[in-house]
Amino acid sequence: MVIVILDFTTAAADRAAALTQLDSEHDEIRALPGNLAYRVYASRHDDTAVTLVHEWADEQSLAGYQRSDSFARSGRVIRPLMTGTPLSRRFRADLLETVA
DSSP, rough: OEEEEEEEEEEEHHOOHHHHHHHHHHHHHHSSSSSEEEEEEEEESSSEEEEEEEEEESHHHHHOOOOTTHHHHHHHHHHBBBBBOOOOEEOOOOOOOOOO
């Protein structure tokens, strides 16, 4: 499994537009082969911060997402809104268990 955590900031006035764009892509991204999760978070402590967490079955699935129209659309909308350099961390992980 590959887990990606993307952190970025916008101007406070632009954060809603960034969140709306990410939210609008949810269903399409969740339908992509290998997508296991896609979650968007607005910081409760900083009105400029956004975090996107997504999980992929493997690196090929993540690469497919990065080639997708959804990825390109979000980049065109969100990159101009960013006030700093985004931080994207990618992890290889093994699921130990799912506890319900």
